Amino acid sequence: MPDPVRESVQSKLTDIVAMRRKLHAMPETGFKETATAAYIADRLKAAGLEVHTGIGQTGVVGVLNGSSDGPSLMVRADIDGLPVIEKTGLEFASENGVMHACGHDGHITMAVAAAELLAPMKDRLKGRVVFAFQPAEEIVTGALAMEQDGLFDRWQSDRVIGTHLWNQLPTGFVGVNRGTVFASADAIRIEVTGKGGHGAMPHMTVDPVAMAAQIVSTAQTIVSRELSPNEMGVVTFGQIHGGSAPNVIADNVVVEGTVRAYIPEVREQIFDSLRRITANVASAMRGTASLEHLYGAPPVINNPGVANWVSGIAAQVAGEESVDESPPVSVGDDMAEFLNRIPGTYFLLGAAKEGTEGHHNARFDFDEDCLPIGTEIFVRSALDYLK
Ligand SMILES: [Zn+2]
Ligand SMILES: [Zn+2]
Incomplete structure (x- = not known):
């Protein structure tokens, strides 16, 4: 049986890949993401979201209001690149001395794509989705900068979700931990x-x-x-x-x-x-x-209840056998600041690609086949939570 959500994501695939490659070619480091923020804001506005820029210097908040009152779901995506000179040789490689060497170009893409897919369905949403595009994750200061500009007060939310794509895990796998994710x-x-x-x-x-x-x-x-x-x-x-x-x-x-x-x-x-x-x-x-x-x-620690819920959504997307706990990784991420304030879950999205190096390496790259999976998890989470 054709599934309308799956079909809508699949029909957007060309756009999703094009967006990721465009973002990949224009990386900016923490608190300097001005062109990135403008790009995000333009797309969200065009989709009909209420858009707020300058939240935490270069952060962007996009609000999708549903048809009636209800809970608020926050979707967080980090947007910064690293001061790394790219050596991937990709045709869309960055040439400005900064590199999306952690996959945040993919994170932006999945959140924007989810917003664009959900916008025409907003009559089905009871509540709202708050898309928080966070700057300066790599120096773990962007989340607090957004908080200072009122992120958690102005757009109080009941749940928060986000993902980090991970090229050390196989594509198709979704890691959902009931506890610690990162250090x-x-x-x-x-x-x-x-x-x-x-x-x-x-x-x-x-x-x-x-x-x-x-x-x-x-x-x-x-x-x-x-x-x-x-x-x-x-x-x-x-x-x-x-x-x-x-x-x-x-x-x-x-x-x-x-x-x-x-x-x-x-x-x-x-x-x-x-x-x-x-x-x-x-x-x-x-x-x-x-x-x-x-x-x-702080350490990135998921709320077990929300993790169970995300795990169920991820199973609908990737298949039950592809969703599991994954060993905590000793990297850090200021998604922790979101999770310390709002019950939520940060899931890992497998994105292994042969012939590439790990995150933060000049030869880092990821499998773009992970993008529709993450996008669909975001879309289904919103439809399910705000039904
Ligand atoms: Zn990183
Ligand atoms: Zn990262």
């Missing part, structure tokens, strides 16, 4: 302060390089010695800067890193340990050090 992601900065001087007379100085080295190695014992073997935690220092010459002891050294955890308590525990080690190692070596939290997001 918390925090950026930290440690400034170690000593007393500079002549490299040949260390006794006249307090060496911040030696202190920083000790802090970095002692911090490795947080995960290996302080966390339970059953808990997941990551402490990575990706940058260390200090000094200006081989024979000069510097005044200070800056170390920057990232912290990941699957549960909020472990996230806190790692931070407590980092503060203790930073301050005490420095003081034991006659210097000082301070730890600054630059930015971050």
Whole structure:
């Protein structure tokens, strides 16, 4: 039996692929997504949605009001690219030094396509759908920026859904977890302060390089010695800067890193340990050090009830055998801020493509066959929740 929702998505397939490729060729980094936002706003307006721009600087909100009052479903899509020089060789590759290397071009496409497909059916909706196009996910600050501009007050919603396409999972698979999806992601900065001087007379100085080295190695014992073997935690220092010459002891050294955890308590525990080690190692070596939290997001944890519901919708689209839990991934995503405020679910959309590399790689790409699946899940979720 032909299914009208399936048919409407299938008949839009050429447009969906064209939209994704157009967006792929025009990536912009966090809070600079002006052309992207304009493109989204134009399409939503043309479809008849109520459109609000400048929500969280470059964020866009599109509201599709149904025929009568009812609950509000929020659909969230992130819209930023990464400062990566694309090396895919695709005919629609970006040439502006920024790359949609995480698949957010696909996320925008699925949400816009769902809005366009739902708009002509709005008489069937009791309630409304709020499409939240979030900037600056890659620096996990866009969700809070949208909140500051009233996202969660002006468009209070009862449920939130969103997806991240994932090219490490097979196309056709939909991962719906009843709990943790992604880890918390925090950026930290440690400034170690000593007393500079002549490299040949260390006794006249307090060496911040030696202190920083000790802090970095002692911090490795947080995960290996302080966390339970059953808990997941990551402490990575990706940058260390200090000094200006081989024979000069510097005044200070800056170390920057990232912290990941699957549960909020472990996230806190790692931070407590980092503060203790930073301050005490420095003081034991006659210097000082301070730890600054630059930015971050909590772990992405789904509401089990909403996850059950999404799982049922996904099964209608992809088939029951293709919907399952998938192992949590240690990346972060500020979809967490949405899920901390509104019961919701972030599902993973399999998008593996042969010959490509993983997310954030210059040779990243994904299987466009995932796009109609995600689009259809969004459309069916709205029709079901607002019926
Ligand atoms: Zn990413
Ligand atoms: Zn991403």
